[in-house]
Amino acid sequence: MKNSDKSLIVFITSAFVIGISIQFFYYYNHAPSLLLFAMWAPTIALLLSGKDSIREVWPQIKKISCLYVLIGFFMPIFFSITYQCSLYLLNLGKLNVDTFEFSADGLYVEHIQNAHLLLGSARQHLLFFTINLFSTIIFAGVINTFIGALGEEIGWRGFLFKRLQQYSEPINSAIIVGILWAYWHIPANIAGINGQEHVWITALIIFPLHALALALFFSWLTIKSGSIWPAAFAHGVNNTISNIEFIKANSSTIESVVSLFFSLLLACISILLIQKIQTDELKRKYLLVVKQS
Numbered sequence: 001m002k003n004s005d006k007s008l009i010v011f012i013t014s015a016f017v018i019g020i021s022i023q024f025f026y027y028y029n030h031a032p033s034l035l036l037f038a039m040w041a042p043t044i045a046l047l048l049s050g051k052d053s054i055r056e057v058w059p060q061i062k063k064i065s066c067l068y069v070l071i072g073f074f075m076p077i078f079f080s081i082t083y084q085c086s087l088y089l090l091n092l093g094k095l096n097v098d099t100f101e102f103s104a105d106g107l108y109v110e111h112i113q114n115a116h117l118l119l120g121s122a123r124q125h126l127l128f129f130t131i132n133l134f135s136t137i138i139f140a141g142v143i144n145t146f147i148g149a150l151g152e153e154i155g156w157r158g159f160l161f162k163r164l165q166q167y168s169e170p171i172n173s174a175i176i177v178g179i180l181w182a183y184w185h186i187p188a189n190i191a192g193i194n195g196q197e198h199v200w201i202t203a204l205i206i207f208p209l210h211a212l213a214l215a216l217f218f219s220w221l222t223i224k225s226g227s228i229w230p231a232a233f234a235h236g237v238n239n240t241i242s243n244i245e246f247i248k249a250n251s252s253t254i255e256s257v258v259s260l261f262f263s264l265l266l267a268c269i270s271i272l273l274i275q276k277i278q279t280d281e282l283k284r285k286y287l288l289v290v291k292q293s
Helices: 003-030 031-041 041-048 051-062 066-089 128-166 170-184 186-190 197-223 229-241 252-292
Strands: 091-096 100-102 107-114 247-249
Touching: 003 031, 003 041, 003 091, 003 170, 003 186, 031 128, 031 229, 031 247, 041 051, 041 128, 051 128, 051 229, 066 091, 066 128, 066 197, 066 247, 066 252, 107 128, 128 170, 128 197, 128 229, 170 197, 170 252, 186 197, 197 229, 197 252, 247 252
Parallel strands: none
Antiparallel strands: 091 247, 100 107
């Protein structure tokens, strides 16, 4: 067995054993700090897989691509706004009055409950509220990136996705990572971290479909940038935005169906983008061969 095969097995085994063990502790006591610790299991697994594996990832940590960091940062926000506007415009959801209570003329947010905004939660004008909400998302997105999402992306996209490309094409590698990543979350999902209703359906079907779409998008960001930072920021912002429910779906079924539609859309776009990279690379190699002949 080659060293690259051994390090791959060590990484996957360690990531699952460490990550799932910590998540099971969370299942019993629901301490949020355990989930943050679990998110660093893939990085710990990378350290256990050997020096060559670390050297393989290090250039992706040193490199920062500002353009793709911005794309990764704001794409989850764009999809969340589009999803929630769709619910409202199609009469599939309504304003979440449990959290945001508006004045009769719609110009002020009278009360903000169960949400801590960066610039305060007192009565505020709609314009100030918009600035306040986006400031909170940006601030929390950066924090979530550094305290948790980065720990996952160093391992999943930085190491595993790149290493699997030695054995398969980028799309196949992204799908494999997506499947592993999705089911790595099973204990936390059973504990209700992504919803208290139908936790087994969420853990085994709904969440994996969302995770697969995100994995394809994160993989495209990683390929284009040659860096783990765009995927890390996209991951951190996505974790942040998923906790903000401005428009509430009329039922959990509607929420699942509409959100899965947007995940499918993201997956299709990401596949086309990755496929374009592969096609451009084949054209480049063909032209190089023609030029040398």
